[in-house]
Amino acid sequence: MLGPFDYAIWIVGFLVEIGVVVCVIYRSSLFRYLSLAIYMFCVALVSCGQFWCLERFGYASHQYFYCYYYTESLLTILLFWTIIQFYQQTFREMNVSGYIRGAAALLLLATALFSYIVVHENRNHLTTHFAVELGQNLHFVGVVLTYLLWGTILKLRETRTRLIQLVLALGVYFSATACAYALRNLFPSLLLRWVPPIIGLWLPVAWAYTFAKVSEDSRIGTARLVARAR
Amino acid sequence: MAAALICVISIALFLQFFVSYCRSVLAISGRVELSDRVREVSGISNRSVSADDFSRLVQLVRLCPEQGDDETEIRAVGTYYGLLRIIKYFSTFLIPGFGPWTERECSNCSHFAAVALDRRISYSRDLFTQQVADRT
Numbered sequence: 405m406l407g408p409f410d411y412a413i414w415i416v417g418f419l420v421e422i423g424v425v426v427c428v429i430y431r432s433s434l435f436r437y438l439s440l441a442i443y444m445f446c447v448a449l450v451s452c453g454q455f456w457c458l459e460r461f462g463y464a465s466h467q468y469f470y471c472y473y474y475t476e477s478l479l480t481i482l483l484f485w486t487i488i489q490f491y492q493q494t495f496r497e498m499n500v501s502g503y504i505r506g507a508a509a510l511l512l513l514a515t516a517l518f519s520y521i522v523v524h525e526n527r528n529h530l531t532t533h534f535a536v537e538l539g540q541n542l543h544f545v546g547v548v549l550t551y552l553l554w555g556t557i558l559k560l561r562e563t564r565t566r567l568i569q570l571v572l573a574l575g576v577y578f579s580a581t582a583c584a585y586a587l588r589n590l591f592p593s594l595l596l597r598w599v600p601p602i603i604g605l606w607l608p609v610a611w612a613y614t615f616a617k618v619s620e621d622s623r624i625g626t627a628r629l630v631a632r633a634r
Numbered sequence: 635m636a637a638a639l640i641c642v643i644s645i646a647l648f649l650q651f652f653v654s655y656c657r658s659v660l661a662i663s664g665r666v667e668l669s670d671r672v673r674e675v676s677g678i679s680n681r682s683v684s685a686d687d688f689s690r691l692v693q694l695v696r697l698c699p700e701q702g703d704d705e706t707e708i709r710a711v712g713t714y715y716g717l718l719r720i721i722k723y724f725s726t727f728l729i730p731g732f733g734p735w736t737e738r739e740c741s742n743c744s745h746f747a748a749v750a751l752d753r754r755i756s757y758s759r760d761l762f763t764q765q766v767a768d769r770t
Contacts, residue, residue, distance in 0.1 A: 540637065540640060544640050551647055554651070554654075569658050572654050572655040572658060573655060575648075575650075575654075575655075576648060576652050576655055579644045580644070580648050582640055583644035583645055583648060585640075586638070586641035587641060590637045590638060610655070613707060617707075618662070622662075624661050625661075629657045629658050630654065
């Protein structure tokens with residue numbers, strides 16, 4: 405049974421996701437952030453599908469469960485493309501786009517191969533546990549990739565505020581989601597009904613804020629962002 | 635075992651990303667000088683904004699008409715401020731070195747709230763001016 409909070413989260417989430425795409429287009433940054441815009445558009449479409457599934461089959465149904473976890477896993481793989489584009493932007497002055505593309509292709513192949521092996525091993529019991537475990541692993545790969553990107557940004561003293569905020573928001577999203585998946589995996593009976601949708605809201609809201617408020621020319625020193633107790 | 639490890643690493647990285655994100659939001663407002671008007675309204679005319687001013691400044695922000703586009707950042711910084719207060723509380727017993735750092739960060743949060751208040755006061759004045767102009 406859906407409550408007012410479910411409807412509110414879904415409506416806000418959907419509007420903000422579309423808002424991000426509109427902001428990217430409005431700021432004439434579509435080609436620079438093409439993968440991000442495509443990802444957000446796909447998230448909006450998937451939100452509609454998930455909501456339809458939730459309303460038709462109910463929160464506790466198997467249909468909604470598998471629809472939620474497998475579409476989330478597919479979206480995570482799509483989000484890797486956005487991370488790769490962030491890597492390209494970070495390394496753009498070093499002319500290593502070819503290497504990044506090569507590494508990205510390898511990563512994609514490795515992810516596909518790993519997923520295939522896992523699915524092949526579990527083909528007779530694509531169970532609840534497997535769905536959660538796959539999502540957890542994919543999100544953790546995302547955490548590691550984003551952390552490496554953040555380390556690179558700090559090392560290269562990248563100053564573009566917009567890029568920095570987009571990457572940090574992505575890091576918050578991936579780490580919070582991986583943590584929620586791990587908790588779900590550790591304690592299957594733990595009721596985290598509101599947690600995933602709220603975490604899911606974070607990324608479009610933070611990205612919409614960045615595109616609306618931070619201009620492409622805005623600069624910031626990365627030294628100010630690293631917390632150091634003195 | 636793997637899930638527990640992922641959980642611990644994710645929490646650690648989440649805190650790092652979240653702190654850096656909030657600092658990036660605060661850094662933008664840190665460059666903004668406070669106007670005399672907001673200093674007068676918030677009672678900080680002859681001193682710098684302190685860490686403890688945050689709650690009072692946010693209450694003043696809530697009294698002003700919403701501009702509609704700053705609510706998310708105020709919430710994010712409010713969460714960060716709450717996190718800092720918890721760290722400050724525990725660091726008193728566990729890691730005393732964190733005390734001055736949390737104090738500095740809380741002051742930055744207060745400065746951010748003061749900038750938000752300044753922006754909202756300007757917005758309210760603009761609204762008032764517009765209404766007066768419409769009547770005449």
